[in-house]
Structures are given as C-alpha cells and as structure tokens.
Amino acid sequence: MFGFVRIGRPATPRPRCALSIEFARPVYIAGVAETALGEVHDQTELSMVALAAREALREAGLRIRDVDGVFVNYMGEQGSVQVGEYLGLEPRYADSSDLGGAAFEAFVHHAMLAVAAGRCEVALIAYASRQRSKRARRVAASGSGTSVYGPDPFHLTEQFMSPYGAPSPIGAFALMAARHMHEYGTTREQLAEVAVAASHWAALNPKAWRQEPLTAEDVLGSRPISDPLHRHDCCLVTDGGGVVVVTHRDRARDARSTPIRVLGAGEGHSYWHVSEARDITRTAGYQAAADAFGMAGVTARDVDVLEPYDAFTINVIMHLEELGFCGPGEGGAFVEGGALRPGGALPSLTSGGGLSYCHPGALGVLLLIEAVRQLRGEAGPRQVPDARIAVAHGVGGISVRSTVVLGVD
Amino acid sequence: MTDTGEGYGDALTRDFWAAAREERLVVQRCASCGHHQFYPRPFCLECEDGEVGWVDAAGTGRVYSLTTVHLKVTPDLEPPYIVALVELDEGPRLLTRLVDEDGSPLVDGVAIGDRVSVAWHDRGEDPPLPIFRRA
Numbered sequence: 001m002f003g004f005v006r007i008g009r010p011a012t013p014r015p016r017c018a019l020s021i022e023f024a025r026p027v028y029i030a031g032v033a034e035t036a037l038g039e040v041h042d043q044t045e046l047s048m049v050a051l052a053a054r055e056a057l058r059e060a061g062l063r064i065r066d067v068d069g070v071f072v073n074y075m076g077e078q079g080s081v082q083v084g085e086y087l088g089l090e091p092r093y094a095d096s097s098d099l100g101g102a103a104f105e106a107f108v109h110h111a112m113l114a115v116a117a118g119r120c121e122v123a124l125i126a127y128a129s130r131q132r133s134k135r136a137r138r139v140a141a142s143g144s145g146t147s148v149y150g151p152d153p154f155h156l157t158e159q160f161m162s163p164y165g166a167p168s169p170i171g172a173f174a175l176m177a178a179r180h181m182h183e184y185g186t187t188r189e190q191l192a193e194v195a196v197a198a199s200h201w202a203a204l205n206p207k208a209w210r211q212e213p214l215t216a217e218d219v220l221g222s223r224p225i226s227d228p229l230h231r232h233d234c235c236l237v238t239d240g241g242g243v244v245v246v247t248h249r250d251r252a253r254d255a256r257s258t259p260i261r262v263l264g265a266g267e268g269h270s271y272w273h274v275s276e277a278r279d280i281t282r283t284a285g286y287q288a289a290a291d292a293f294g295m296a297g298v299t300a301r302d303v304d305v306l307e308p309y310d311a312f313t314i315n316v317i318m319h320l321e322e323l324g325f326c327g328p329g330e331g332g333a334f335v336e337g338g339a340l341r342p343g344g345a346l347p348s349l350t351s352g353g354g355l356s357y358c359h360p361g362a363l364g365v366l367l368l369i370e371a372v373r374q375l376r377g378e379a380g381p382r383q384v385p386d387a388r389i390a391v392a393h394g395v396g397g398i399s400v401r402s403t404v405v406l407g408v409d
Numbered sequence: 410m411t412d413t414g415e416g417y418g419d420a421l422t423r424d425f426w427a428a429a430r431e432e433r434l435v436v437q438r439c440a441s442c443g444h445h446q447f448y449p450r451p452f453c454l455e456c457e458d459g460e461v462g463w464v465d466a467a468g469t470g471r472v473y474s475l476t477t478v479h480l481k482v483t484p485d486l487e488p489p490y491i492v493a494l495v496e497l498d499e500g501p502r503l504l505t506r507l508v509d510e511d512g513s514p515l516v517d518g519v520a521i522g523d524r525v526s527v528a529w530h531d532r533g534e535d536p537p538l539p540i541f542r543r544a
Contacts, residue, residue: 165506
C-alpha cells in the first residue's frame with residue numbers, strides 16, 4: 001500500500017469500506033484546461049475539445065496519442081466514439097454515460113477505478129458546448145420526452161408532465177426550493193446570498209462572464225421566473241467546456257504542474273420525474289458524498305475549498321446539507337453572514353460558479369478544473385490560502401449527484 | 410392515436426386515459442400488499458409481487474409543493490399559473506396545475522399543505538387532464 005500523508009492535517013482513520021484497488025495504484029488529475037468560454041464563434045464543439053485536450057495533456061506531460069480512455073457526455077450519439085475519432089484515438093476504455101451535468105464528477109469516479117485497475121492508463125474527460133452562440137437553450141416543458149426512436153408523444157414525460165407547463169429544469173428546482181422553505185424556514189434572502197457570494201468570487205476571476213458583484217437587492221428584485229426562483233437565482237447561459245486528464249502517478253511524472261490526488265468519489269441518482277421524488281428536499285447527494293468521503297477517509301470538516309454545482313441558488317443550500325457541512329435543512333442558515341464568500345469560513349464557488357463565471361449547459365467539468373487549480377495554488381487573486389482538500393459536487397438533470405474529493409499529496 | 414394505434418396513451422396508460430374521459434382519476438393498487446402507485450408499472454414496486462389493477466382514487470389530496478410560473482412555456486398556457494405537486498390521499502404524487510373554483514388559473518392564495526380536489530381540464534380530442542382546485 002502506498003503511504004499517503006496530508007501535510008499539516010491530523011491523521012484520519014481509513015474508511016472501513018475503502019476499495020483496496022484504489023490504494024493499490026493512486027490516481028491523479030494531472031492536467032486540466034478550459035475550452036474557450038463565453039461566446040465562441042470561431043470554433044466547433046469538437047475543435048474546442050481538441051484544443052483543450054492538447055493543453056491539458058501537455059500540462060500532464062503527455063500527448064494526445066497517450067490517451068487510452070475517453071469519457072464524454074453531450075458530445076453526440078456515441079460521444080466517446082465521435083471524440084475519439086476526432087482526436088485520432090483508439091481507446092480501450094470508454095464511457096458516454098448520460099448523467100447530465102453531473103457526468104463529469106461521475107467520470108472521475110469511473111476513470112479512477114479503471115485506471116486503478118489497469119484497464120486504462122490515461123483517461124480523457126471532455127466537454128464543450130456552444131449553447132449560447134447557437135441559441136440552443138430553450139425553455140422546455142418538463143424535461144425530455146424523447147425515446148430511443150426520437151420524440152415520442154407518449155413518453156411518460158409527455159403524458160404526465162409536459163402538459164402542465166412546468167419549465168425544465170427550473171420548475172423542478174423551484175418546487176424543491178418552495179418545499180425547503182416550507183419545511184425548514186429557508187428564505188429568499190438566504191438563496192440570494194449564494195448568488196451574491198458567487199458574484200464576489202467572479203469579480204476576482206478575469207475569465208468570469210459577470211465582473212460586477214451582485215447585491216442581495218439585485219437578486220431579490222430580479223424578475224421572477226418560477227417562484228421562489230428569480231432571474232439571478234438562475235445560472236448563466238454561456239458557451240464553454242473543459243478537459244480533465246486522469247492517470248496514475250507513474251504516467252504523471254513529467255507533469256508541468258502539481259498532480260492532484262483523487263482521494264475519493266461517489267455518485268447516485270433517484271428520479272427522472274420530480275413527482276417520483278420520495279422526499280424532494282433530500283437527494284442522492286447524501287449517497288454520493290458518503291461514498292466519496294468514505295473512500296477518501298476525510299469529512300466535510302477537512303475541506304478547504306468547495307465547488308458546488310450552482311445551476312440554481314437552491315442547489316448550493318442543499319449541497320451543504322448533502323455533504324455534511326451542516327444538518328438537513330440548515331443550509332440556508334449556513335450561508336448567512338457570507339460563509340461562502342472570499343474570506344468566508346467555507347470558500348465556495350471560487351471561480352464565480354455557474355451563476356457568475358460560466359455555465360455551458362453542463363458545469364461539472366469546470367468545477368473539477370477550478371478545484372485542481374485551487375489545490376495547486378494557481379488561482380491568482382481568488383486563491384484560497386493553504387488549500388489542501390477540495391470537493392467538487394455535481395448535479396445532473398434533477399436528481400443526479402456526484403462527488404469528488406481531491407487532495408494535495 | 411397511440412403507439413400501437415388503439416386509443417390514447419401507451420400500453421400501460423391507455424386505461425388511465427380512458428377513465429379520464431369519464432372524469433375518473435384512477436391509480437394502480439396492489440392486490441397483495443395494498444400499495445398504491447402511479448404512474449403505472451407492470452407490477453407492484455413495493456412488494457414486487459401481486460396483481461396491480463386500476464382503482465378509483467378519492468380525487469383528494471394535499472399540496473406537497475408549488476411554484477408560480479412566470480415564463481411562457483407552452484403555446485396554450487398564458488403565465489402566470491401555478492404548477493404543483495399534489496400528494497393524493499392514496500399516496501402517489503402527481504405533477505399538476507392548480508385552478509380556482511371556476512377553473513381559471515390560480516396565481517396566489519394557495520399554500521403547501523392545502524387540501525385540493527381533482528378537476529378536469531378539457532383538451533378537445535385528447536382526454537381531459539387532471540388538474541386540482543382548492544377543496
């Protein structure tokens with residue numbers, strides 16, 4: 001077993017259920033790169049991925065031809081096959097699982113196991129979208145009613161959800177927020193604080209879409225979309241994407257920047273239709289977090305930087321509960337007083353997040369990139385001092401959650 | 410029209426929509442364990458056993474959560490209107506819309522926990538859609 005010591009941290013007990021396979025071959029994120037962000041008119045999704053892949057692999061001390069595992073979502077039918085071909089690859093391990101925007105943290109989970117088991121050596125996790133410049137984001141009625149044969153008027157979603165006119169996905173998150181407020185007394189002011197905190201971080205990130213901080217009044221006074229969520233409770237709609245390279249220590253020996261250890265990962269999902277949620281205020285995030293922290297042998301108390309998936313402000317409130325930073329229902333109170341802001345007790349959304357930095361339809365890959373940069377000390381004006389453990393927590397569709405715990409060796 | 414050309418709905422929901430044409434709200438009930446479920450499955454998810462059959466629901470329940478929609482989502486619905494999750498007294502939850510006593514869209518005056526009862530939204534040729542009003 002390889003020793004693993006976190007400098008300056010108390011020793012934490014090994015989890016009882018640790019996967020021996022993981023400790024047999026420690027796995028690292030050795031390279032990361034964003035694609036072009038914002039509005040991208042001079043590239044295609046595939047060329048964006050190719051450029052980011054070359055950059056991330058160079059950072060890892062590797063080349064495109066070294067990649068033997070491909071993990072993509074939303075890159076078209078048989079996405080790993082399309083991306084693989086574009087890059088001239090013939091991978092021996094591939095995954096195009098559609099777990100929505102949470103796919104990318106789940107891909108770290110899957111890639112970690114594949115690399116640890118020796119089924120691939122260099123895993124490429126990639127995503128790019130031009131949803132903004134293509135004006136592709138439309139308000140859909142209650143999610144996708146598409147079958148494997150194409151649009152299906154009798155898909156369950158089309159029969160029992162779409163006719164009611166709930167906007168997707170915000171309608172489901174609004175229903176979550178309303179119930180959370182009802183059960184726990186969460187307030188719109190607490191939701192607004194999440195957006196304000198994100199915008200304060202974005203003001204420190206030159207790549208962020210929004211450069212001017214929001215005030216609570218800006219958020220509360222923005223136009224209602226689906227109560228209790230207003231315009232500034234909702235993420236941006238931008239182009240963008242990124243690439244993450246997962247490999248083992250030996251293959252990362254020529255890396256140009258510090259490889260970041262994947263300490264643990266987990267995932268889960270519980271429903272497609274919001275009517276099927278057993279408890280709308282609890283998600284599979286509890287499962288994902290328990291598996292990820294269990295594998296890592298750390299808890300929320302050990303986390304220096306949090307990158308939660310802020311598609312909507314309510315997401316972050318619930319993530320804090322799922323991850324154990326507070327108890328169920330206490331997420332609203334947790335964020336009060338600026339805990340998530342620069343200088344706060346739990347620096348979170350440090351890129352500016354989906355609310356103020358970039359939201360290219362699926363945010364998960366960008367959460368990983370920011371977490372890695374924070375742990376390497378590369379985050380410039382927004383650097384969290386002495387960050388040694390970071391968590392990225394993904395959301396997919398409505399109920400998918402995936403968690404990755406990263407650490408500095 | 411259906412996926413097989415007979416009636417409205419799919420193979421498992423056809424009977425639900427046929428009942429809706431008679432303004433009856435039906436859910437599945439397990440003959441073995443008594444569990445109610447909706448939407449329909451070919452067996453009871455609770456006991457994975459027993460015969461499931463359609464039974465008339467009381468048509469009453471409580472608002473589990475709700476949101477007022479301010480966006481134009483579909484051509485035939487003018488915002489604002491309230492989309493809600495209603496928990497039927499039998500247990501299953503439905504996504505639905507809330508209306509006033511006279512069938513006009515509700516925009517306020519209703520809260521989580523309020524009692525509601527089923528009403529039917531006419532859709533012309535298609536079977537009517539179950540919506541809910543304050544009980």
